[in-house]
Amino acid sequence: MSALTPQSILEGRSSNRAPVPLIIGLVVSGICLLLALGFYVVLGGTAVVLAGTVLALPTAVLLVGLILLVDRLEPEPRLHLLLALGWGGGVAIIGALIVNSVSGELLVSVLGSGPAEFATAAVIAPVVEESFKGALLLFLLWWRRTEIDGPTDGIVYASLCGLGFALVENILYYMRGIEGPAGQFWLMIVVRGVVAPLGHPLYTSLTGLGVAYAATHRGPGRFFAVVGGWLGAVLLHALWNGSTVFGLGGLIIAYAVEAVVLVVMIVILVRDRRRLVGLIRRYLPAYVPSGLVQPADVQMLGTMPGRRHARHWARVNAGGVGARAMGDYQLAATELALLHARAQTATIDPRAFHARRDAILGLMRAARDAFFRRLPQAPPPPWARQQQSGFFAPPGQIQVARLPQVPHRR
Known part of the structure; x- marks a missing residue:
């Protein structure tokens, strides 16, 4: 069996191959996306579909970039992120098109054209669309629960x-x-691309918060968190869709409510980043006796500028190998802190904790060794003025046997 790659270790996989459920999800999402675009071509023709795509892409690309910026401190696996994007644009779209269309036709026969159109937009569509989008989050909660480490992951x-x-x-x-x-x-163009481009991401983020709570806590509250998040997403979505019947005043009220929710989301993201930095500063000092970590490393790992400066320094001194080694070390150290947080909340089995901790520590050592193979005599890093950084400690100073014992709640 071949050695696990750093990415496989960081993602907690037992092999270097992409998991079968992930492959199936990507294939299904791709097929559904092609079906949706094919349906659009039938409706309006290829030229119109291409024009609509060109108009829709700039806003989407900008927002994807912003979301990835939010995800920098503890980035999620790229294929998982691609699955989330593809599921929304494929499976959720096809499901919503079918169910909304069928429900709309049934309501027309009962309520008439006008009331049926409003009921479909303000009631049926929010429930259907948030359910299909939320299904991806439930799938991740069931299949890759350990990848969701807090509110930021759920929102991303x-x-x-x-x-x-x-x-x-x-x-x-x-x-x-x-x-x-x-x-x-x-x-x-103004409404969809400028005024309210965050609508769907914002609605579904409420479900994401509920799922994140369920992934990081124990007890019956997890079920109510997921249901509550989904209900919040449906209600916010329904508020926006239903506001159109009340004219400009209704839109202003709905926009104001969404703006408040957006501010709350930003506050949650900021607080969660501080929480993650706090976990690094809380749990990593216990590994100082092992030699893999030093107080200077903890300070470096706690800020994005510090991490970026460390990778730049490693690249200058040891090229691409050094930069990759530093990146692996930083991500592994972050995962180690999150692993201890799961142990304290008893959301991971003790045996699984120790197995994953050993794998992460092995990656940290491998990253350090890769740097020294590239640069045997490493100069002291600038963020370790009075002490030797654990990453750059001279060979032979790492004491792998001295590891902290972590109690688990029962």
């Missing part, structure tokens, strides 16, 4: 899923705008 996965949905949905809206009056087209 949910936002990408919602963004994938919004991207493909916006193509359809822009197609309709292109074929309609010029004034309606520009209004569509």
